[in-house]
Amino acid sequence: MSSDPIVICEKVSRRFGGLVANDSIDMTVRRGEILGLIGPNGAGKSTLFNLIAGSFPPSSGKIMFDGQDITGLPAAKLCALGIARTYQVPRSFDSMSVIENVTVGAFVRYPRMLQAREKAMAVLDYVGLASKADAAGSELTPPQKRRLEVARALATEPKLLLLDEVLTGLTPAEARAGVELIRKIRETGVTIVMVEHVMEVVMPLVDRAVVLHLGKVLAEGAPTAVVRDEKVIAAYLGDRHRAA
Amino acid sequence: MSDIAVTAPITSFVASRRRQLVIALIVFAAIALIPRAVSDVYTMNVLILTLLFAALSQSWNILGGYCGQVSLGHALYFGIGAYATSILFVKFGIVAWGGMLFGGILSALVALALGYPCFRLKGHYFSIATIVIAEIGLLLVHNWDYGGAALGIQWPFNPDSWWTLQFARNKVPYFYFVLGLFAVTWLVTYAIVESRWGYWWRAVKDDPDAAESLGVTVFNSKMGAAAISAFFTAIGGGFYAAFVSYIDPESVMHFRFSLLMALPAVLGGVGSLWGPAVGALILIPMAELTRSYLGGTGSGLDLVIYGLLVMVVSLTQPEGIMGIFKRSAKKADAKAEA
Amino acid sequence: MTTQAFLQVLASGILIGLIYALIAVGLSLIFGLMDVVNFAHGEFLMLAMYAMFGLVLVTAIDPVLLMPIVVGIMFVVGVSAYAGVIRFAMRAKANPGMVQIFATFGLALVIQGLAQYFFTPDYRNIGNSWLGGKTLNLGGVFLPWPQIYGGVISLLAFGGLYLLITRTDFGKALEATREDQGAVALVGIDRNRVFALGWGLGAALVGLSGAVLAVFYYIYPQVGGPFALIAYVTVALGGFGSIFGALVAGLIVGVVEALTALILPPALKSVGVYSLYLAVLFVRPSGLFGRL
Numbered sequence: 001m002s003s004d005p006i007v008i009c010e011k012v013s014r015r016f017g018g019l020v021a022n023d024s025i026d027m028t029v030r031r032g033e034i035l036g037l038i039g040p041n042g043a044g045k046s047t048l049f050n051l052i053a054g055s056f057p058p059s060s061g062k063i064m065f066d067g068q069d070i071t072g073l074p075a076a077k078l079c080a081l082g083i084a085r086t087y088q089v090p091r092s093f094d095s096m097s098v099i100e101n102v103t104v105g106a107f108v109r110y111p112r113m114l115q116a117r118e119k120a121m122a123v124l125d126y127v128g129l130a131s132k133a134d135a136a137g138s139e140l141t142p143p144q145k146r147r148l149e150v151a152r153a154l155a156t157e158p159k160l161l162l163l164d165e166v167l168t169g170l171t172p173a174e175a176r177a178g179v180e181l182i183r184k185i186r187e188t189g190v191t192i193v194m195v196e197h198v199m200e201v202v203m204p205l206v207d208r209a210v211v212l213h214l215g216k217v218l219a220e221g222a223p224t225a226v227v228r229d230e231k232v233i234a235a236y237l238g239d240r241h242r243a244a
Numbered sequence: 245m246s247d248i249a250v251t252a253p254i255t256s257f258v259a260s261r262r263r264q265l266v267i268a269l270i271v272f273a274a275i276a277l278i279p280r281a282v283s284d285v286y287t288m289n290v291l292i293l294t295l296l297f298a299a300l301s302q303s304w305n306i307l308g309g310y311c312g313q314v315s316l317g318h319a320l321y322f323g324i325g326a327y328a329t330s331i332l333f334v335k336f337g338i339v340a341w342g343g344m345l346f347g348g349i350l351s352a353l354v355a356l357a358l359g360y361p362c363f364r365l366k367g368h369y370f371s372i373a374t375i376v377i378a379e380i381g382l383l384l385v386h387n388w389d390y391g392g393a394a395l396g397i398q399w400p401f402n403p404d405s406w407w408t409l410q411f412a413r414n415k416v417p418y419f420y421f422v423l424g425l426f427a428v429t430w431l432v433t434y435a436i437v438e439s440r441w442g443y444w445w446r447a448v449k450d451d452p453d454a455a456e457s458l459g460v461t462v463f464n465s466k467m468g469a470a471a472i473s474a475f476f477t478a479i480g481g482g483f484y485a486a487f488v489s490y491i492d493p494e495s496v497m498h499f500r501f502s503l504l505m506a507l508p509a510v511l512g513g514v515g516s517l518w519g520p521a522v523g524a525l526i527l528i529p530m531a532e533l534t535r536s537y538l539g540g541t542g543s544g545l546d547l548v549i550y551g552l553l554v555m556v557v558s559l560t561q562p563e564g565i566m567g568i569f570k571r572s573a574k575k576a577d578a579k580a581e582a
Numbered sequence: 583m584t585t586q587a588f589l590q591v592l593a594s595g596i597l598i599g600l601i602y603a604l605i606a607v608g609l610s611l612i613f614g615l616m617d618v619v620n621f622a623h624g625e626f627l628m629l630a631m632y633a634m635f636g637l638v639l640v641t642a643i644d645p646v647l648l649m650p651i652v653v654g655i656m657f658v659v660g661v662s663a664y665a666g667v668i669r670f671a672m673r674a675k676a677n678p679g680m681v682q683i684f685a686t687f688g689l690a691l692v693i694q695g696l697a698q699y700f701f702t703p704d705y706r707n708i709g710n711s712w713l714g715g716k717t718l719n720l721g722g723v724f725l726p727w728p729q730i731y732g733g734v735i736s737l738l739a740f741g742g743l744y745l746l747i748t749r750t751d752f753g754k755a756l757e758a759t760r761e762d763q764g765a766v767a768l769v770g771i772d773r774n775r776v777f778a779l780g781w782g783l784g785a786a787l788v789g790l791s792g793a794v795l796a797v798f799y800y801i802y803p804q805v806g807g808p809f810a811l812i813a814y815v816t817v818a819l820g821g822f823g824s825i826f827g828a829l830v831a832g833l834i835v836g837v838v839e840a841l842t843a844l845i846l847p848p849a850l851k852s853v854g855v856y857s858l859y860l861a862v863l864f865v866r867p868s869g870l871f872g873r874l
Binding site for chain 2: 667676698850852860
């Protein structure tokens with residue numbers, strides 16, 4: 001891992017009507033790292049995530065990716081540049097088979113059918129879904145759908161992979177398999193940003209964590225340091241307090 | 245990673261694609277033999293209409309079935325084809341072949357121009373906008389003096405010839421023409437659906453946002469589907485004008501045509517290669533038969549039967565009749581594996 | 583053009599606009615409740631008109647008095663359509679949007695066919711009624727009484743609908759169901775029942791407009807088509823699901839249609855409305871008052 005940045009967010013803000021979801025956020029993602037984007041409910045994690053993925057443009061501020069200004073570029077363009085994402089609630093193409101789902105992603109790099117399909121098959125094999133290649137997207141179990149989403153994203157051969165709560169709601173065994181897969185992906189040189197709500201899940205996995213609270217960066221650093229940060233504890237306790 | 249695991253499915257994929265193509269060619273050849281057995285004019289007319297609507301519905305299927313943009317205004321493109329072909333022939337002496345090509349290109353351009361604003365609309369908003377736009381087209385043609393207004397355009401009678409595509413007595417040449425049109429629309433669909441475009445269309449239909457995040461340019465995909473769909477629909481319209489030798493606004497641009505183009509695909513199975521043909525094969529002969537036996541008196545029973553069929557099939561077979569085949573094939577596969 | 587002639591056009595536009603709004607509001611209500619567009623809406627209108635025609639023929643009572651009966655019949659028709667067709671369409675595992683469109687289209691064809699079978703394709707009209715043929719002279723502006731009656735009924739219906747939704751338990755259940763279908767099950771509201779009643783209410787509203795329209799309009803099996811198209815335009819213009827939007831859009835449609843008839847030949851009177859609708863939609867894809 002180097003300190004060479006792959007994503008730089010400069011004073012990024014996003015407002016929805018009167019609500020400020022992201023308030024002048026400065027954040028850097030380093031090439032090759034696994035970054036955890038965490039924070040209590042309503043902290044603005046998903047908004048920041050969607051801004052980087054290009055689901056909507058920021059209200060103000062600038063986002064750089066791989067040395068290029070990507071502020072406001074559409075998602076399809078970002079995918080071509082090397083950003084791929086998954087969705088919190090898996091959104092497979094349900095009328096298509098598993099291999100077809102993944103091939104959609106592969107077409108970005110391989111416009112010809114057979115090469116794209118070959119790439120898709122290789123990715124399915126890699127994430128452990130090869131046996132389900134011909135099943136309909138709708139037939140998969142929820143954890144399998146998560147794997148499908150990851151496979152689809154990997155088929156676009158991303159430099160940056162954005163994972164939206166991929167480990168939430170899994171059984172411990174499934175979560176361990178997920179963690180293993182994510183580590184494996186990182187070893188191929190892909191930078192990973194993970195949004196998670198539950199800190200315990202991601203802390204052993206990430207190299208660095210950025211904690212958001214009320215739309216602002218509350219703390220950032222090594223996971224061990226971040227979990228001991230008093231502001232972070234207060235924010236999470238406050239959240240739990242509110243939830244109770 | 246084993247190479248066998250990766251390449252084996254590819255070979256079987258290529259083989260199954262080839263099998264599909266061979267089956268299609270056999271089916272086309274078999275259809276081509278029908279005129280040897282059938283000489284009765286009424287039956288020939290029904291067969292021609294069946295093939296025409298199979299072709300039209302296949303064209304509709306590209307935009308409505310694969311790309312998921314349910315257009316209920318394809319009568320506009322049908323009308324553009326019919327009028328372009330008729331006007332070029334009657335007023336400028338350009339034969340139907342040229343007219344159909346011109347109508348097809350014009351239609352595709354209109355589809356692109358309309359798609360630009362319309363493809364921002366979602367779901368029902370899109371469908372209703374297509375109805376209204378086609379209705380505006382109908383109203384304008386109704387009041388278009390150069391195009392014959394409400395009276396329409398009558399084709400002059402010429403000797404039978406493939407060059408002018410006019411055949412007064414023997415309808416068999418029309419049969420071969422429309423079989424050719426159907427085969428072309430089928431082959432074009434076959435070629436595209438297993439390509440990048442086809443996959444992008446299906447992804448756009450299922451989840452446009454997720455598609456966009458995988459590099460699919462959603463808007464361009466819809467525009468491409470609309471242009472191809474409109475092109476072939478207009479060629480069908482041009483053929484229809486030559487076939488009946490007389491058109492007026494109601495007979496080629498009525499909302500009924502928009503429905504008639506969508507229904508075979510919906511009944512047969514949207515987004516499937518044979519769905520539109522299977523749907524047309526059931527709907528068109530049935531409509532003709534019920535009309536001859538029940539509808540001649542204007543009793544309305546033909547509509548009741550037609551409507552019931554549409555309702556029952558769409559409710560019980562949301563994937564159309566092809567869905568039944570797909571499921572039983574899957575069951576057979578599962579059995580074979582076990 | 584004189585001021586009087588202009589006022590005449592404006593007044594006629596407003597009156598027919600109120601009726602358009604009444605035709606459209608049931609469609610909008612059902613869409614807002616469950617995201618289903620009823621493509622048999624025009625046939626519901628036609629059915630209501632025939633119901634009125636038949637009742638007048640059989641009982642020889644004036645249409646004004648028979649109105650509640652027609653509304654009642656249409657309520658039953660709406661509930662039955664939900665129970666017999668829509669309920670199943672909503673369960674479709676594949677292509678749900680398309681299934682809804684074509685299942686309701688099928689229903690439309692069946693109703694049209696039945697109307698043709700029982701009433702023949704002939705044009706009918708209700709010859710004599712208290713209001714028929716009488717006009718009100720308002721300082722040189724002539725307004726036919728049947729249209730005035732229709733406009734008043736429409737306003738009353740919108741008022742009643744407003745009260746129903748804001749003041750009654752059923753209205754609250756309706757509102758809650760459209761907000762969150764999952765959550766209402768938790769508080770003990772039967773979703774199916776609300777949907778069925780919603781369809782009943784929607785059909786009753788279009789039944790009301792049919793009962794009014796039957797007094798001064800021709801009745802034939804295809805009469806629903808043009809009105810349904812106007813209703814779709816009205817609902818899309820006002821925003822699907824918005825009741826207030828339907829009222830405003832109905833008035834706009836009525837007035838624009840009347841004004842277009844001044845400029846363009848009568849055959850093109852709808853072009854103005856359609857163009858306005860498209861223009862609005864391209865600026866605001868969810869209509870004037872729609873939420874998306």
